[in-house]
Amino acid sequence: MATPMPADAFIAALKAEGLTVVEVGDWRHHNRNTKGPWGPVHGVMIHHTVTSGTARTVEICRAGHSELPGPLCHGVIAKSGVVYLVGYGRANHAGLGDPDVLSAIIDERQLPTDDQASVDGNRHFFGFECENLGDNVDPWPAEQLQAITRVAAAICRHYGWTERSVLRHLDWQPGKVDPRGPGMNWAQVQAAIAKRLGSKPAGTPAPRPQPLTVDLSKLIAAAKSDPGRAGTPVSYAGVRIWEAALVDEGLLAKTRLDGHFGLDTREATSRWQERLGYRGRQPGQPADGIPGLDSAKRLGAKHGFTIVA
Structure with missing residues (x-):
């Protein structure tokens, strides 16, 4: 208020x-x-x-x-x-x-x-x-x-x-x-x-925007951090960047773009991995939804961010 x-x-x-x-x-x-x-x-x-x-x-x-x-x-x-x-x-x-x-x-x-x-x-x-x-x-x-x-x-x-x-x-x-x-x-x-x-008022001219980067290790940690607890935000900004890309791919609903790597985000990541040809370790299993280096780099390249391994 x-x-x-x-x-x-x-x-x-x-x-x-x-x-x-x-x-x-x-x-x-x-x-x-x-x-x-x-x-x-x-x-x-x-x-x-x-x-x-x-x-x-x-x-x-x-x-x-x-x-x-x-x-x-x-x-x-x-x-x-x-x-x-x-x-x-x-x-x-x-x-x-x-x-x-x-x-x-x-x-x-x-x-x-x-x-x-x-x-x-x-x-x-x-x-x-x-x-x-x-x-x-x-x-x-x-x-x-x-x-x-x-x-x-x-x-x-x-x-x-x-x-x-x-x-x-x-x-x-x-x-x-x-x-x-x-x-x-x-x-x-x-x-x-x-x-x-995150910065002070810039005045003019504005600085050139810095490239978006996502730390793969932090992203993986977020994906493994109790995805069943929906609504609990993860304190890593890269999750929101990752989710925005999944939204643009039509794999994640806009309403689930919340910075929390919950079940919906993990399932959307799994669908992205399967789109690339990945599957689970056992026959008939879906991809696990934990970002891997190749699938992460390919999503980043398509949506304007860089994966830091």
């Missing part, structure tokens, strides 16, 4: 994270506060706009339309990575959502499936609309993805939150699909936010 920071602290936090920020009109006092409270705030919500053209997108998000008055967010993240501030306070961006998701965000734990719409999200979340057609074809440029990472990190850093306080509109409100499209890999976005929160 947190009180919304003052507008000056908000823009200062964004700039300290190395973002290029454009102030649109009297954004500090443009809000929907007369329609209900804003706060306590619990997280940051990311959307796509279903529009093209930065100027048009910014104006729509600032003014809204006849059925949904603006502001429709606090900031617009353009494809260029520039952040346009259009409002501050209550904004029409989140709508009604799932109380179980809100509880999970507050506790910073794995999100459940959103199947209810009864809690006022406009009250509880910072909202950022990202310029994208939302047709699952329009790509997400690297500059825009980096800006999403920095925006989320700036707010999380201020409140002492982790990347688990950042969510998508689709995580909150049943029927929503945003954000989506080529290049929008949410597991990688969350991993980038987590990585950035």
